Amino acid sequence: MNGRPCSKVACNQDATATLTYVYADSMAVLGPLSHSAEPHCYDLCERHAERLSAPQGWQVVRHVVMGSSFGE
Numbered sequence: 001m002n003g004r005p006c007s008k009v010a011c012n013q014d015a016t017a018t019l020t021y022v023y024a025d026s027m028a029v030l031g032p033l034s035h036s037a038e039p040h041c042y043d044l045c046e047r048h049a050e051r052l053s054a055p056q057g058w059q060v061v062r063h064v065v066m067g068s069s070f071g072e
């Protein structure tokens with residue numbers, strides 16, 4: 001559907017989410033896969049998105065719930 005791979009080294013799964021680091025607020029925002037690749041954004045597959053951990057002192061904000069239905 002999108003053909004974008006997970007950005008993790010040695011992972012070749014299709015990306016299902018995009019992680020964006022908001023440096024001003026020390027937040028790691030996980031949301032739906034973005035349409036275009038941008039700086040400070042990392043595409044992640046479902047497995048890596050679930051296992052995401054933010055750097056110490058950072059907050060993780062998830063805009064998608066893995067495994068739930070989309071399009072409600």
Ligand SMILES: [Zn+2]
Nearest residue numbers: 006011045048
């Ligand atoms: Zn992955």
